[in-house]
Amino acid sequence: MNTAYAARTADELKAEYTLVKTHFDDLKAKALKLNMARGKPGKEQLDLVSDILTVLQTPEDCVVDGLDVRNYGELSGINAAKKLFAELLGCKPEECFIGGNASLTLMYDTIAKAHTHGLLHSEKPWCKEEKVKFLCPAPGYDRHFKITESFGVEMITIPMTPTGPDMDLVEDLVKDPTVKGMWCVPKYSNPDGIVYSDETIRRIAGLKAAAPDFLLMWDNAYCIHEFDGDFQPFDDILTLCREAGNPDMVFEFASTSKVTLPGAGVSVMATSVDNQKYMEKLLTIQTISYDKVNALRHVKYLKDKENTLALMKKHAAILKPKFQCVLDWLGKEIEPLEIASWQKPKGGYFVSVNTAPGLAKRTLALCKEAGVVMTGAGATFPYGKDPQDSNIRIAPSLPPVAELEAAMDVFCTCLKLAALEQKLA
Amino acid sequence: MNTAYAARTADELKAEYTLVKTHFDDLKAKALKLNMARGKPGKEQLDLVSDILTVLQTPEDCVVDGLDVRNYGELSGINAAKKLFAELLGCKPEECFIGGNASLTLMYDTIAKAHTHGLLHSEKPWCKEEKVKFLCPAPGYDRHFKITESFGVEMITIPMTPTGPDMDLVEDLVKDPTVKGMWCVPKYSNPDGIVYSDETIRRIAGLKAAAPDFLLMWDNAYCIHEFDGDFQPFDDILTLCREAGNPDMVFEFASTSKVTLPGAGVSVMATSVDNQKYMEKLLTIQTISYDKVNALRHVKYLKDKENTLALMKKHAAILKPKFQCVLDWLGKEIEPLEIASWQKPKGGYFVSVNTAPGLAKRTLALCKEAGVVMTGAGATFPYGKDPQDSNIRIAPSLPPVAELEAAMDVFCTCLKLAALEQKLA
Numbered sequence: 001m002n003t004a005y006a007a008r009t010a011d012e013l014k015a016e017y018t019l020v021k022t023h024f025d026d027l028k029a030k031a032l033k034l035n036m037a038r039g040k041p042g043k044e045q046l047d048l049v050s051d052i053l054t055v056l057q058t059p060e061d062c063v064v065d066g067l068d069v070r071n072y073g074e075l076s077g078i079n080a081a082k083k084l085f086a087e088l089l090g091c092k093p094e095e096c097f098i099g100g101n102a103s104l105t106l107m108y109d110t111i112a113k114a115h116t117h118g119l120l121h122s123e124k125p126w127c128k129e130e131k132v133k134f135l136c137p138a139p140g141y142d143r144h145f146k147i148t149e150s151f152g153v154e155m156i157t158i159p160m161t162p163t164g165p166d167m168d169l170v171e172d173l174v175k176d177p178t179v180k181g182m183w184c185v186p187k188y189s190n191p192d193g194i195v196y197s198d199e200t201i202r203r204i205a206g207l208k209a210a211a212p213d214f215l216l217m218w219d220n221a222y223c224i225h226e227f228d229g230d231f232q233p234f235d236d237i238l239t240l241c242r243e244a245g246n247p248d249m250v251f252e253f254a255s256t257s258k259v260t261l262p263g264a265g266v267s268v269m270a271t272s273v274d275n276q277k278y279m280e281k282l283l284t285i286q287t288i289s290y291d292k293v294n295a296l297r298h299v300k301y302l303k304d305k306e307n308t309l310a311l312m313k314k315h316a317a318i319l320k321p322k323f324q325c326v327l328d329w330l331g332k333e334i335e336p337l338e339i340a341s342w343q344k345p346k347g348g349y350f351v352s353v354n355t356a357p358g359l360a361k362r363t364l365a366l367c368k369e370a371g372v373v374m375t376g377a378g379a380t381f382p383y384g385k386d387p388q389d390s391n392i393r394i395a396p397s398l399p400p401v402a403e404l405e406a407a408m409d410v411f412c413t414c415l416k417l418a419a420l421e422q423k424l425a
Numbered sequence: 426m427n428t429a430y431a432a433r434t435a436d437e438l439k440a441e442y443t444l445v446k447t448h449f450d451d452l453k454a455k456a457l458k459l460n461m462a463r464g465k466p467g468k469e470q471l472d473l474v475s476d477i478l479t480v481l482q483t484p485e486d487c488v489v490d491g492l493d494v495r496n497y498g499e500l501s502g503i504n505a506a507k508k509l510f511a512e513l514l515g516c517k518p519e520e521c522f523i524g525g526n527a528s529l530t531l532m533y534d535t536i537a538k539a540h541t542h543g544l545l546h547s548e549k550p551w552c553k554e555e556k557v558k559f560l561c562p563a564p565g566y567d568r569h570f571k572i573t574e575s576f577g578v579e580m581i582t583i584p585m586t587p588t589g590p591d592m593d594l595v596e597d598l599v600k601d602p603t604v605k606g607m608w609c610v611p612k613y614s615n616p617d618g619i620v621y622s623d624e625t626i627r628r629i630a631g632l633k634a635a636a637p638d639f640l641l642m643w644d645n646a647y648c649i650h651e652f653d654g655d656f657q658p659f660d661d662i663l664t665l666c667r668e669a670g671n672p673d674m675v676f677e678f679a680s681t682s683k684v685t686l687p688g689a690g691v692s693v694m695a696t697s698v699d700n701q702k703y704m705e706k707l708l709t710i711q712t713i714s715y716d717k718v719n720a721l722r723h724v725k726y727l728k729d730k731e732n733t734l735a736l737m738k739k740h741a742a743i744l745k746p747k748f749q750c751v752l753d754w755l756g757k758e759i760e761p762l763e764i765a766s767w768q769k770p771k772g773g774y775f776v777s778v779n780t781a782p783g784l785a786k787r788t789l790a791l792c793k794e795a796g797v798v799m800t801g802a803g804a805t806f807p808y809g810k811d812p813q814d815s816n817i818r819i820a821p822s823l824p825p826v827a828e829l830e831a832a833m834d835v836f837c838t839c840l841k842l843a844a845l846e847q848k849l850a
Contacts, residue, residue, distance in 0.1 A: 038497065040496055040497050040498075041496065043484075043493065046484065046487075046493065046495045046496065047484050050482075050483060050484055053479075053481050053482055053483075053486075053487075053718075054478075054479050054482050056478050057475075057478055057479050058475060058478075059468075059471065059472050059475055061478075062471075062478075068468065068471065069688060069689075070471045070686045070687065070688055070689060071465055071466065071471065071686075071687050071688055072463065072465050072682075072687045072688055073465075073688070100525050100526070100715075100716065101525070101714075101715065101716040102712045102713060102714075102715075104711070104712055104713060105711055105712045108710065108711040108712070109711075112537060112541065115541060116537065116540060116541060116552070116576065117575070127541070127552050143710075143713075146710050147710055147711075150542070150707070150710045151541065257497075261495045261496075261718060262495065262496050262497045263494060263495055263496055263497055263498070263713075263714055263716060263717045263718060264494075264495060264716045264717065264718035264719065282575070285533060285568075285571050285572055285575045286529070286530055286533040286534075286537075286572075287527045287529055287530045287533070288527060288529060288568075288688075289526075289527075289688055290525075290526065290527075291525065291526040291688060291689045291716065291719065292688045292689065293478075293686060293688060293689035294689065294716065294719065
């Protein structure tokens with residue numbers, strides 16, 4: 001029997017419950033220990049890039065453009081790394097600031113400095129404002145929301161549509177001068193895998209924000225992270241903002257965490273030259289320079305956009321079967337029951353499942369009982385509170401496919417069980 | 426003629442002025458371009474550690490204690506790195522948090538978090554306090570003072586003595602609850618090269634501060650950085666603070682910036698386990714993990730304290746002749762004139778010259794004219810203002826000895842010229 005739960009009789013649902021519960025108990029008895037919680041690359045992906053470990057071997061290897069990267073200095077990073085990121089993002093090298101191993105840190109530091117010192121066009125540090133609000137398209141990235149929450153920012157949830165955030169709502173809300181910014185993951189959004197449409201991006205770049213220091217946090221985490229099909233060009237947000245008369249509104253972030261090594265990559269913050277000058281005055285107090293040796297390793301290893309995209313194809317070959325496994329299980333086991341919906345992303349690191357309201361927490365509790373750890377329910381919403389208790393983020397990159405098969409069996413069984421419990425309650 | 430300027434007649438001083446001015450003009454004509462501004466290791470030192478570049482070569486090399494350091498995770502760092510730093514500092518591994526390539530960043534982030542979120546024993550974030558004061562032994566490290574200045578902290582200069590900060594003054598000032606902390610470089614202090622005496626350290630550890638969240642910033646930057654003679658053991662400040670009933674008062678910082686590579690080392694923040702737990706809750710919002718691959722490189726390369734100290738002997742063999750050169754010039758050219766005094770450090774990265782009042786700025790302006798760049802006058806004092814206009818920091822580590830000879834000729838000539846100008850004015 002394979003029809004929507006909503007179309008079934010009470011007796012049919014009870015019979016289904018018995019079947020599903022028996023399968024759940026069988027799975028539980030296996031005492032599995034599986035993890036689909038975070039977007040961590042798998043070992044096979046890490047092994048792809050081993051040559052980066054030895055790309056610098058001698059003192060001579062450590063000199064680039066006459067600069068010895070081993071020593072102190074060059075706060076904004078080496079030019080060769082700026083050039084590489086500019087080619088990947090479509091911006092200019094002089095708009096790139098090269099950070100350490102985590103773009104998250106560059107994002108945190110940007111928000112932190114807005115609070116303690118203010119941004120280029122701030123009238124005062126945000127900590128001196130009575131109220132600071134931030135627009136949070138959701139479901140979104142839990143670590144973004146944690147940053148703004150940590151600084152006491154009031155977060156306003158913006159619904160996601162298949163073309164990006166609900167722009168009518170965004171355009172209306174930015175008329176409020178206490179709305180100081182917005183989080184965005186524009187390409188293969190975390191977690192839905194949605195690519196913002198051209199129209200959405202242009203409307204964002206052209207926002208008429210009342211706050212003079214409105215901060216567009218553009219986390220282009222998956223800028224070259226197609227796992228299905230070819231690289232999709234994506235317009236440079238810095239250019240669009242400049243053309244729309246908002247040259248200093250956007251800070252774009254990216255990294256090689258899911259290109260080379262997650263714990264030892266290189267990050268970039270791209271923003272206008274005026275913003276760079278302003279931020280460097282603050283950043284020079286925090287550090288003398290980020291790790292330029294590792295930046296040079298990346299430049300020598302990745303070389304250019306063409307070579308980097310070729311590497312991404314190898315990642316894609318590893319990732320695609322994992323995503324296919326997730327989508328196959330959902331299509332076969334869940335789709336006919338009409339108890340959840342999801343996007344079918346072609347890039348990024350997640351599949352985001354929206355269950356019928358009220359099922360997410362219970363589904364994940366059952367998963368945990370059966371030995372499968374997933375991202376916590378609610379994590380994809382501001383304050384960790386999903387108003388519909390509906391969104392579940394599946395991160396299939398870490399486990400091998402065989403483990404994923406077992407984990408998805410558990411997940412689908414738990415989702416069915418939660419839906420049946422609700423219907424029979 | 427080689428007697429104190431103060432003992433000479435006006436005619437003798439005029440004759441000396443003519444001699445010195447002629448020599449100055451000769452030096453200026455050489456159009457030198459020399460730099461003694463920052464404590465940067467020289468190329469010969471960087472070349473000592475080239476093997477660290479290739480110490481990790483394969484995926485298997487990147488696994489330690491069952492952990493793959495290439496992937497995300499382990500916010501506080503790998504245990505092997507904690508063990509290494511604990512052995513070097515004399516604290517416990519669980520008291521160590523392993524950071525990125527800059528201890529300065531860990532220091533900045535500690536002060537930043539005190540302001541935005543408060544410390545473990547803070548009643549509120551420091552940004553909500555009407556007044557925050559910090560004790561600044563001076564001359565001291567300009568980058569320390571820039572951090573507290575950047576957060577609007579009122580800095581109080583504490584005179585340095587040959588045994589460390591003036592502790593009678595410190596003990597008196599900490600009775601003020603708005604005095605929230607103190608900067609210290611306890612071993613081979615920047616710039617004087619003074620080693621705090623046992624009594625000073627014990628008095629610091631036992632401070633009865635009125636502020637419940639008094640923050641002792643213990644920058645042990647030169648903990649193993651003897652360039653003359655053997656490693657000098659130094660008591661662990663965490664233990665002393667704990668024994669004195671101040672277990673959570675101290676945050677100690679160190680790094681391998683002047684052990685391996687200045688731009689690509691590993692840093693550590695050592696503090697009580699309770700402080701670690703508290704800080705990790707804040708740091709987990711800022712980053713997923715620091716670069717554990719580079720931390721493991723350091724562990725495999727440095728191995729243990731014995732091996733690390735053997736490496737420091739090699740650094741010492743390069744540095745000692747440079748410091749000797751500086752001290753020889755000062756001894757021969759300046760000492761008899763009685764226009765300046767200085768310590769004779771056995772470790773650290775600086776020689777700190779205290780001129781007769783009113784000579785520092787003019788001396789450095791003359792040096793610049795003659796092509797020798799030095800740390801800016803006043804930099805070693807809070808707000809960059811040396812009340813006596815007297816302290817000059819010499820950083821001899823970067824230039825080869827031949828260049829140092831030329832630079833010290835310039836420096837001594839300029840100091841004499843400044844003194845003569847003042848006497849003849």
